[in-house]
Amino acid sequence: MEHPENNEEYKGLAVNKGIEQPSSVNPYLKRKPKKRLFTVADYVEGIVKGNITILSQAVTLVESVKPEHQSIAQEVIEKCLPYSGRSIRVGISGVPGAGKSTSIDVFGLHVLEKGGKLAVLAIDPSSERSKGSILGDKTRMEQLSVHPASFIRPSPSAGSLGGVARKTRETIILCEAAGFDKIFVETVGVGQSETAVHSMVDFFLLIQLAGTGDELQGIKRGIMEMADGIVINKADGSNIDKAKLAAAQFRNALHLFPAPDSGWTPKVLTYSGFYNLGVKEIWDMVYEYMDFVKANGYFDYRRNEQSKYWMYESINEQLRDSFYQNAQIEQMLGEKEQQVLNGNLTSFVAAKKLLDTYFEELRK
Ligand SMILES: Nc1nc2c(ncn2[C@@H]2O[C@H](COP(=O)(O)OP(=O)(O)O)[C@@H](O)[C@H]2O)c(=O)[nH]1
């Protein structure tokens, strides 16, 4: 018996034979085609036409660690190169709280008054940990973030500073190809990231604060030497005199440094990002600098030097990756490290053994 419930003993109950259930997926429904991956040509065409969606997607590929994404990205970058380079690139640095985000908002609106398009990028080697401490707060870039001529992209979170910086530099190329003629690169004013930003911009703007009386302390000499302009923010309210004093101190300190290769004398200005005071003067300075270095040839010289620098950086990065990702090396590394720590091997010999093994592996 098919259904035991249909037994005589159960009165007033009849269970019918069931029917076959249709598949839960409608067989007549056409399967949605998989999201089509753009070809290199699609990306390049979209970027050159200024399509922001495609630009964003291409930047995502640049930031991706997947080899198949990287290979498309590299081709796209190469094809975009002829359309790139026609922009002014400004690095903006300052310690957290200096007012970078607030300032970039007003700086951005100021430079866009004359037309054109602005891309704001960032280099933040800590962003993986902090989930994007800079440019994370688009709220402080209230006006710029909704401006139709702006493109704001937080720092790629790629681990090593070198990797993050390379990706930002490649993103600059894509943005320029998409018609962005003004590029800001923001970075936190601590440590090595300034060097990275300096190596990809035409003008390096350092935002400083007044107030402690000995402003110059704690500012790394190297960072000051990189600056083409130093601007003291928050020169408003009762802080104006302190800001002016700080500016005088910076001017004096700058005299102690050797004259920069550009022949340009770095300027020190005070301003208030919050109250939008002195912002025009800052950008007059930047444009004056651009005219100056374009006239004396330093503009092209610096860009060429940067290209050279990035070639060597890329070689170093790829060699390092190839070495550390080698299976044999990965296996040996811990053991050699231990031997060095135990005093059984000198650092130099350990390194040599690892490198010898690596080169042998390559020959296989
Ligand atoms: N008084 C004054 N405060 C400012 C000025 N610019 C920024 N701030 C304040 O300083 C704090 C840090 O600013 P923010 O732009 O987030 O700095 P960031 O960390 O360098 O990006 C915020 O509370 C701002 O409101 C300014 O020009 N004057």
Ligand SMILES: [Mg+2]
């Ligand atoms: Mg900020």
